[in-house]
Amino acid sequence: MECMKCGARMNKKVAAVEGVHDDKTFTVRTTAMVCPNCGYKTVDAQNLDEYYRAVADAYRASEGRLTSKELVALRLKMKKSQREFADYLGVGEASVKRWELGKVQERAMDELIRLKTQAEYSARNHFQVLSQSGEADQYSGWRPLDLKRVTHLVAYFLGEIAKLKKKPEHQPLVLNKLLWYADCRHVRLYGESLTGLRYARIDHGPVPDDYVQLYRYLDAQKVLRYADAETLIARMPFDPTVFSKDEIGSIAHTWDRFKDRLNEIEELSHAEKAYKETEHARQISFAWVLEKQRRPSARRQRHTIPA
Ligand SMILES: [Zn+2]
Numbered sequence: 001m002e003c004m005k006c007g008a009r010m011n012k013k014v015a016a017v018e019g020v021h022d023d024k025t026f027t028v029r030t031t032a033m034v035c036p037n038c039g040y041k042t043v044d045a046q047n048l049d050e051y052y053r054a055v056a057d058a059y060r061a062s063e064g065r066l067t068s069k070e071l072v073a074l075r076l077k078m079k080k081s082q083r084e085f086a087d088y089l090g091v092g093e094a095s096v097k098r099w100e101l102g103k104v105q106e107r108a109m110d111e112l113i114r115l116k117t118q119a120e121y122s123a124r125n126h127f128q129v130l131s132q133s134g135e136a137d138q139y140s141g142w143r144p145l146d147l148k149r150v151t152h153l154v155a156y157f158l159g160e161i162a163k164l165k166k167k168p169e170h171q172p173l174v175l176n177k178l179l180w181y182a183d184c185r186h187v188r189l190y191g192e193s194l195t196g197l198r199y200a201r202i203d204h205g206p207v208p209d210d211y212v213q214l215y216r217y218l219d220a221q222k223v224l225r226y227a228d229a230e231t232l233i234a235r236m237p238f239d240p241t242v243f244s245k246d247e248i249g250s251i252a253h254t255w256d257r258f259k260d261r262l263n264e265i266e267e268l269s270h271a272e273k274a275y276k277e278t279e280h281a282r283q284i285s286f287a288w289v290l291e292k293q294r295r296p297s298a299r300r301q302r303h304t305i306p307a
Pocket residue numbers: 003004005006007008035036037038039040
């Protein structure tokens with residue numbers, strides 16, 4: 001192939017070439033014909049597919065969407081053919097083929113693919129749905145799930161645990177109980193939980209429902225990480241302005257009550273009426289917490305949360 005600018009013989013090589021997708025210009029590395037004399041570059045018909053795919057992937061990356069390579073990798077991880085993957089997503093096989101060749105999937109479709117292929121993404125969605133639905137009842141401590149509050153309560157307890165000379169064993173279970181006790185205390189005093197988390201009864205005591213998914217979500221959000229199966233490390237600082245003064249009181253009181261007996265907290269939780277009265281694997285009603293120790297005067301002091 002001769003250069004259309006100067007007539008010199010062009011070389012085939014991987015080069016940086018500009019391309020446009022949806023009014024955005026990207027420079028991609030792709031197989032091109034390059035003139036050694038004047039530097040003119042062009043992509044010949046044989047390499048157009050590769051070029052278009054590279055531009056589409058640069059666009060996808062800039063928009064935070066899955067690239068064609070990532071799409072193929074996700075499908076292969078699930079050991080599905082293009083046909084099976086299309087059925088699984090509820091789209092036509094032609095769509096899957098086109099995406100893998102470089103056609104950019106719509107934003108909504110990108111979302112669907114992530115939800116159906118990535119467990120972390122799906123877990124995050126689960127908790128977002130719960131928080132967005134705004135449902136509040138006796139199982140959520142009369143507060144809709146508030147992920148920001150969950151995040152900072154977790155950061156607080158993990159931060160305090162990290163300061164201890166002697167760290168407790170089974171930290172995920174200890175954290176489960178601390179969250180529950182803190183929410184219980186606030187319900188008891190103010191008729192509303194701190195986080196809106198729902199808790200369930202399992203053999204190990206009351207735990208956020210479902211705490212495995214919850215910690216997976218918090219891990220993905222860089223709130224915590226597992227140093228090993230039993231050790232949790234906070235990855236963000238606690239922000240006390242997320243809570244009101246009364247709420248900080250409930251949190252600090254819970255920590256003071258249990259900090260010297262964290263290895264007993266599981267056993268202590270088994271003695272709580274709310275736990276004992278709930279059937280295995282069922283959600284625990286905060287109504288039991290109120291029943292145990294009614295304080296009508298305190299309940300009337302229900303405050304509003306500062307924005
Ligand atoms: Zn040339």
